Amino acid sequence: MSNIEKLISIRNFTSEHHKGLVSLIFVGNWIISKHQTFFKQYDITMQQFNILRILRGQHPKSASINTLKERMLDKMSDVSRLVERLRKADLVERKSCEMDRRAVDVKISAKGLQLLKTIDEEIGILEDTLKASLTDKEVVQLNKLLDKLLSSY
CATH class of the missing domain: 1.20.5 (Single alpha-helices involved in coiled-coils or other helix-helix interfaces)
Incomplete structure (x- = not known):
């Protein structure tokens, strides 16, 4: 009996492909759960961490909301809402784009960089x-x- 069969008490997969797909989903959810628990101690979510990492890669330049959306691991994220929460925590700075007033530029703050440095160590x-x-x-x-x-x- 394989580990996935033991963990979810299924013995009759329709095929090895089915078993592989279920295993990938199970492992993905397990990894997400571990990450959520880890990031909780820093009062951020996995998605917020992802935005901070993207912005650190852009630093000292800023990134548009669209750039963040394109680079996010979780494509279902509401990037504008996540950025606003990060701004309220002083982890990022937001300002209107000089070339397009409807667009917003986002830049990681010194506090955001320090948080990532702390997280990187652990x-x-x-x-x-x-x-x-x-x-x-x-x-x-x-x-x-x-x-x-x-x-x-």
């Missing part, structure tokens, strides 16, 4: 599970397989 804990479960060779294989799946995205 986020390795989340990667430790992967390191403990898979060899370097297996992780390379996993990445190739996931990339192959993403090619149809």
